[in-house]
Amino acid sequence: MNFAESLFFLLVLLSVLVWAWVLVRGGRRRTWPIVRAWLIGFALYAALLLATTLSLPIQVLTLKQPQYSGDWSITVTNVQRVPHETTEDFELEFRLANACTKAIHAETHLTAYLLSDDGTRYDAAGEPSSPPFDAPLKPGQAILTKRLFVLPKNLNRVELVLAKEGFRIGWFVIGRTPFDGRTVVHLQ
Numbered sequence: 001m002n003f004a005e006s007l008f009f010l011l012v013l014l015s016v017l018v019w020a021w022v023l024v025r026g027g028r029r030r031t032w033p034i035v036r037a038w039l040i041g042f043a044l045y046a047a048l049l050l051a052t053t054l055s056l057p058i059q060v061l062t063l064k065q066p067q068y069s070g071d072w073s074i075t076v077t078n079v080q081r082v083p084h085e086t087t088e089d090f091e092l093e094f095r096l097a098n099a100c101t102k103a104i105h106a107e108t109h110l111t112a113y114l115l116s117d118d119g120t121r122y123d124a125a126g127e128p129s130s131p132p133f134d135a136p137l138k139p140g141q142a143i144l145t146k147r148l149f150v151l152p153k154n155l156n157r158v159e160l161v162l163a164k165e166g167f168r169i170g171w172f173v174i175g176r177t178p179f180d181g182r183t184v185v186h187l188q
Contacts, residue, residue, distance in 0.1 A: 007174070008169075008172055008173045008174070011041075011045065015038065015042075018034060018035075018038050019038075021034070022034060022035060045174075048174055049172065049174050052174050052175060056175075056176065056182060058182055058183070058184060059176075059182060059183040059184070060159075060183075060184055060185075060186055061183060061184070061185045061186070062185070062186060063076055063077075063079065063185065063186075063187065064076065064077060065185070066095075066097075067162060067178065067179070067183060068178065069106075069107050069178035069179065070100075070104075070178075071098060071099045071100035071104065072096070072097070072098055072099075072100075072104060072106050072107065072137070073095075073096070073097045073099065074094055074095070074096055074097075074106075074107075074110075074133065074162060075094065075095045075097070076092055076093070076094060076160060076185050076187075077093050077094065077095045077144070078092070078093040079091070079092055079093075079187055080093075083153060084153070085153075086152065086153055087150050087151065087152060087153060088150075088151050088152070088153045088154075088155075089148060089149070089150055089151075090114065090148070090149040090150075090151060090158065090187070091146055091147070091148050091149075092112070092146065092147050092148075092149070092160065092187075093144055093145075093146050094112075094133075094144065094145050094146070094147070095142055095143075095144055096131070096133065096135065096137060096142065096143050096144075096145060097137070097141070097142040098137035098138065098139060098140065098141050098142070099140070100139060101139050102139055103136060103137065103138050103139060104136070104137055105134055105135075105136050105137075106133055106134045106135060106136075106137060107133060107134060107164065107178070107179060108134045108164075109134075109164050109165045109166050110133040110134065110162060110163070110164055110165075110179060111123075111162070111163060111164075111165050112124060112133075112147055112160060112161070112162050113149075113160075113161055113163075114149050114151060114158055114159065114160055114161075114187070115158070115159045115160075115161055115184065116151065116152075116155045116156075116157065116158060117155065117156045117157035117158075122149050122150070122151050123149075124147040124148060124149055125148045125149060125150050126148070130144070130145040130146045131143055131145045132145070133145070155188070156188075157186075157188060158187045158188040159184040159185060159186055159187060160184060160185040160187055161181055161183070161184050161185075162179050162183070162185075163179050163180065163181035164179045164180075164181075168180070
C-alpha cells in the first residue's frame with residue numbers, strides 16, 4: 001500500500017469516526033461545526049483528486065517494459081503482425097511474473113485493449129486460449145499468455161492499454177494507481 005492509498009484509508013476512517021460521533025452526540029448546535037469542517041475537508045479532497053486526475057500525463061512505456069502491481073508484473077514481450085486484405089492481426093505475447101516469496105493470484109478484472117491514433121478502442125478477438133491474466137502464480141514463477149487483436153490496415157499509431165474494469169478503489173486515491181488506464185505501451 002502506497003502513501004496515497006494509506007492517506008485515503010485514514011481519511012475514510014476519520015470520516016466514519018466523525019459521523020459516528022455526530023450520530024451518538026446528536027444535537028444540531030454541537031455537531032454542526034464538526035459536520036461543516038468535514039464537508040470542507042471532503043470538498044478540498046475532491047477538488048485535489050479531480051485536479052490531479054485531470055493533470056496527470058499519460059505514461060508511455062516501450063515494448064518489454066513491465067507494469068507492476070505489488071510483486072506481480074505484466075510485460076509485453078513480443079508483437080506479431082499479420083496483414084490481410086483489409087485488416088491486420090496483432091498477436092501480443094505477455095509475460096506474467098510473480099516476484100513474491102508466496103503464491104499469488106494476479107490482478108483480477110484486468111483487460112487489455114488497443115487504441116488507434118484517432119482514439120478508437122479495439123478489444124481482444126474472442127476468448128483467450130492461453131492462461132488468463134489472473135492465473136495463479138507460484139513464488140518466482142513466470143508464464144506467457146497471448147491475446148489477438150484485429151485492426152484495420154495501415155494505422156499510424158497503435159498503443160496498448162492495460163486497465164482494470166469495474167469499480168476500483170483507485171478512483172478515489174490521489175495520484176497514479178496500477179492499471180488505472182493512464183499508462184500505454186507504444187506498439188507502433
